[in-house]
Amino acid sequence: MAAPLLPMTIPPFRRWSLAVALLAGPALAQAQSVNAPSTTATPPVGDLSAAQWYLKDPQLDNVPGVGANRAYQEILKNLIATPVVVAVIDSGIDTAHVDLKPVLWTNRGEIPGNGIDDDKNGYVDDVHGWNFLGGPDGRNVNAETLEMTRIVAAGRKRFKGVTAKTVKPADKVDFVLYQKAEKVYKVRVKEAQETGRNMQSFAPQLAMLVKLLKQELHTDKLDTTALRNAHFDDPTLQGATQNMLTMMRGVGAADTDAAQVIFDKEMADERSTLDNSLNLAFDPRADIVKDNANDVNQRSYGNNDLHGPDPLHGTHVAGIIAAVRTNNLGIQGLAPDPVRIMVVRAVPDGDERDKDVANAIRYAVDNGAQIINMSFGKEFSPQRAAVEAAYKYAAQKGVLLVHAAGNENSNLDVSDNYPASFYLNKTTVPNLLTVGASGPVDNSHLTADFSNYSRKGVDVFAPGVNIYSTLPGSTYGNESGTSMASPVTAGVAAVLKSYFPKLTATDLKRIIMQSAQVHHTKVQTPGGEKLVDFSTLSVSGGVVDLYEAVKLAQKATM
The missing domain is CATH 3.40.50.200 (Peptidase S8/S53 domain)
Known part of the structure; x- marks a missing residue:
């Protein structure tokens, strides 16, 4: 987990996919509801x-x-x-x-x-x-x-062609650390790539689901109250409504528009993970801090x-x-x-x-x-x-x-x-x-x-x-x-x-x-x-x- 410390209890795609009742159903949302961070900014009006x-x-x-x-x-x-x-x-x-x-x-x-x-x-x-x-x-x-990225970037240069049998005794501790980081790094890159692809493919589904619910409920503003009060004869649509409500509560969104903003930010964060956090060539410090x-x-x-x-x-x-x-x-x-x-x-x-x-x-x-x-x-x-x-x-x-x-x-x-x-x-x-x-x-x-x-x-x-x-x-x-x-x-x-x-x-x-x-x-x-x-x-x-x-x-x- 990169610092600062805020929780991400399950991968973003899985968390957001709780809303897709057309693919799953309300039971999944109830079973996988999360305790995720939420930010609802309010102005300083009196004692809060x-x-x-x-x-x-x-x-x-x-x-x-x-x-x-x-x-x-x-x-x-x-x-x-x-x-x-x-x-x-x-x-x-x-x-x-x-x-x-x-x-x-x-x-x-x-x-x-x-x-x-x-x-x-x-x-x-x-x-x-x-x-x-x-x-x-x-x-x-x-x-x-991430620290593991820095260790891997340096280790691939320093230990190119080196094995556990040929590493110098003085370098053994650093070599073991590099090997450990390399193993974790490869797994993390694969996970990030998969999550990014899933979120990218999920984005239009989320937009379609929101559009459908707004049409069915005849409203341009779909908040938690409207979703709680919604009742459909179609069990799939009713399940989609409950799953959307669960997802919105999980991410702290008051309405579906706010949920879309949060989703877009998390998609950007996932892109940043690959472009920055796990990028072996990324080194902003050298150019900026110059230490x-x-x-x-x-x-x-x-x-x-x-x-x-x-x-x-x-x-x-x-x-x-x-x-x-x-x-x-x-x-x-x-x-x-x-x-x-x-x-x-x-x-x-x-x-x-x-x-x-x-x-x-x-x-x-x-x-x-x-x-x-x-x-x-x-x-x-x-x-x-x-x-x-x-x-x-x-x-x-x-x-x-x-x-x-x-x-x-x-x-x-x-x-x-x-x-x-x-x-x-x-x-x-x-x-x-x-x-x-x-x-x-x-x-x-x-x-x-x-x-x-x-x-x-x-x-x-x-x-x-x-x-x-x-x-x-x-x-x-x-x-x-x-x-x-x-x-x-x-x-x-x-x-x-x-x-x-x-x-x-x-x-x-x-x-x-x-x-x-x-x-x-x-x-x-x-x-x-x-x-x-x-x-x-x-x-x-x-x-x-x-x-x-x-x-x-x-x-x-x-």
């Missing part, structure tokens, strides 16, 4: 926090949220919050968003716009953060290759454009953590007003590079971040040692790292996801929390069907389904993914650090895990049908609970 189910309390509201509302109403209102800086390493942020602009971290040692590195930290005009994907001329990397991508010790590169080509993901993440709580506008971030968001752009539309991740962590630490959110991930990490060195640097400075577990519905006990939850020597990272995604109902779907899980490698779960937060252009909408669960947890950590500033990074990790609401609900294993005890899917066995965490923090600091 009622849409934030994840702020509710499991005891008072019977909703498996984090109890933020209850914590503020019953405990935190009598306490004084102190400043905390949370770095968001992501795709970029809309720094002009009405709910985010007041909470941006500001580098007081930098004079904006003078083209001088006033504070001598190696970065010019880094007023609110830094962009490691930018070039000296102001351009930015957007689409990027030595293999030199992990190189620090000073990039630019100060924090918006980037597509700041949707980072904007959504930032709002979850610290959107203004007191303006009666839009949403409420988890953290109180003294908490500030530092923007660090290092995640393209593709796989982030280990070098950028390591430098982003170091930048955040050096400039005062106490918590770092990392809603990204990938399955190969050729420069993992550099990232681990940055982990240790953050640990030395007392900084908590919060990382999304990933959306491949995989067991991380047997599958790889980087940055990893463990060091190369298999020891636990003491200042890192790895977070899976949970849903809004305490039933068999409490675990998000896209979320990765692990009894050893995922520390805790947090709300990550239909999370309402900020979007570019001062709008708001829902997104789903462990990318959302991670900032929920980072936001909880920021609250604890703000009200109880003496807590260390390891204290924060311990308190969040110990206070998590343990559920013994029988849930579907992500990606499967087997029912298991929810508590067996993570180290803590629970869902993050701010209310209980605050109570535990009070005891710990008395």
Whole structure:
């Protein structure tokens, strides 16, 4: 899964083909309904926090949220919050968003716009953060290759004609990594080609189905209400209607026109996968950033454009953590007003590079971040040692790292996801929390069907389904993914650090895990049908609970 992390629980063609009842029938749609990401942008009209189910309390509201509302109403209102800086390493942020602009971290040692590195930290005009994907001329990397693509491209040149028997001992580790990447790469290319062909052939069928239903229902606007109320004597047409409705709900579309727009975007994304992500010759970084991508010790590169080509993901993440709580506008971030968001752009539309991740962590630490959110991930990490060195640097400075577990519905006990939850020597990272995604109902779907899980490698779960937060252009909408669960947890950590500033990074990790609401609900294993005890899917066995965490923090600091 390319970063940033948003779920795609089944291949796009299969998901969209649920609408083709002329080929399948309503039973298929019911059997394969998905929990997919949805974005419904709304303007900032008044207080929209009622849409934030994840702020509710499991005891008072019977909703498996984090109890933020209850914590503020019953405990935190009598306490004084102190400043905390949370770095968001992501795709970029809309720094002009009405709910985010007041909470941006500001580098007081930098004079904006003078083209001088006033504070001598190696970065010019880094007023609110830094962009490691930018070039000296102001351009930015957007689409990027997957890490496996980069490994294969380099490996085919380096190991041409080399076999396991003839490889030099000094090159054996790199050769094995190349062989593994090559195997996965060939499968991924074949899948992408097939998906692209299927979606291309499916497009006219979808258009025909929409046209047919509009004609039968005598309307130019076919929304979910019209589909729910539609009744046909023809069972095939009735099945098509139900399947279309299921598909629209799955992708978060209010009407068929919106569904068509989403489908067209996903088709474009599939084309981009082949043209960019899996393209062995694609290398935008060399032309734009102009650094030595293999030199992990190189620090000073990039630019100060924090918006980037597509700041949707980072904007959504930032709002979850610290959107203004007191303006009666839009949403409420988890953290109180003294908490500030530092923007660090290092995640393209593709796989982030280990070098950028390591430098982003170091930048955040050096400039005062106490918590770092990392809603990204990938399955190969050729420069993992550099990232681990940055982990240790953050640990030395007392900084908590919060990382999304990933959306491949995989067991991380047997599958790889980087940055990893463990060091190369298999020891636990003491200042890192790895977070899976949970849903809004305490039933068999409490675990998000896209979320990765692990009894050893995922520390805790947090709300990550239909999370309402900020979007570019001062709008708001829902997104789903462990990318959302991670900032929920980072936001909880920021609250604890703000009200109880003496807590260390390891204290924060311990308190969040110990206070998590343990559920013994029988849930579907992500990606499967087997029912298991929810508590067996993570180290803590629970869902993050701010209310209980605050109570535990009070005891710990008395």
